[in-house]
Amino acid sequence: MSRFFSHRFDSLEPYVPGEQPKDSRYVKLNTNESPFPPSPKVIEAVNEASVGRLRLYSDPDCTDCVKAVAESAGVLPSNVILGNGSDEILSFVFRAYCDDDTPVAYPDISYGFYEVFADVFGLERRVVPLREDFSISPEDYFGIGCTVVIANPNAPTGLALGLDDIRAIVASNPDNIVCVDEAYVDFGASSAVGLIKEFDNLIVVQTFSKSRQLAGARLGMGFADEKLIKDMNALRCSLNPYNVNSLTLLAGAAAVKDAGYFEATRNTIISNRESATAELKRRGFTVLDSKANFLFASHPEHSGEELYLRLKSLGVLVRHFSKPRISDHLRITIGSAEQMRALFDALDEILK
Ligand SMILES: *Cc1c(COP(=O)(O)O)cnc(C)c1O
Secondary structure: OOOOOOHHHHHOOOOOOOOOOOOOEEEEEOOOOOOOOOOOOHHHHHHHHHHHHHHHOOOOOHHHHHHHHHHHHOOOHHEEEOOOHHHHHHHHHHHHHHOOOOEEEOOOOOOOOHHHHHHHHOOOEEEOOOOOOOOOOOOHOOOOOEEEEEEEEOOOOOOOOOOHHHHHHHHOOOOOOEEEEEEHHOOOOOOHHHHHOOOOOOEEEOOOOOOOHHHHHHHHEEEEEEHHHHHHHHHHHHHHHOOOHHHHHHHHHHHHHHHHHHHHHHHHHHHHHHHHHHHHHHHOOEEEOOOOOOEEEEEOOOOOHHHHHHHHHHOOOOOOOOOOOOOOOEEEEEOHHHHHHHHHHHHHHHHH
């Protein structure tokens, strides 16, 4: 660090994304992207004419894409905010709704960015341990007196809470914001978006990165009561009013309108997940009951780090976290049938 960097950041540890290798040597099952290309409609929308319009600023209100997202979710445009990835929406939540009197609460095992945001914004925090079986105990969050951030399904476990539990957490914290990060909800969990009409303290965050083939476009959305959307838009317009670029706005609107492609690709991932779960169990792995596009698995005879390194040497990238409680686990993204075949061939080589 330079001698000019504010001392506020002395102990900052930035988020470490999964490896993004520059070559395509690897079967890439480490960062939960889709194995499929974007919808053909997206490729039509991002054409020569739209590239030509890059000379102009993007629409700061994201009008057309907000409308498409709202229609698809069954809410009003005034209930929607778009961000440069859902990470940006989450950053608005941490900035807007936490302060000295209101710490942020999240599970000890969850999306790594929550801790990074708490650090960079200097927030008080309440880190709530998952149960021994890695599930979230909803009761731990009842009337907790903090801004609550929960990923549902949770990452990297893939376990999901039912809507009744989410509702109970939101209802028991009427004077605090509850943010449900639904990055993986499309792969089999129930969305809380329908509850935003009922609760003025609920923010639901979703992304185009996992189930809509647009991780590199950087597009996320938040759903909430109109007043909360106004708060977050005030922050957005004070930081970067053109936060979503114009090609991404076109891509996002086209993707969300192509419901058929979305359904077909996510159903393929769900079915590949179910067969991969059986294949892993057959090889002696313990596998959590995932409702996401990844599996969280451990093997009784091989450490997580060993499996990660040996898979990598055989050309298969998965994610390993050197963190207490989960260092013996691997997080394996569900890819195409062919990619999963390559994973199991490599595992057979390692386990033989
Ligand atoms: C991937 C992921 C995100 C971030 O998604 P982007 O929209 O790509 O920023 C947010 N939350 C969780 C739990 C994720 O796994």
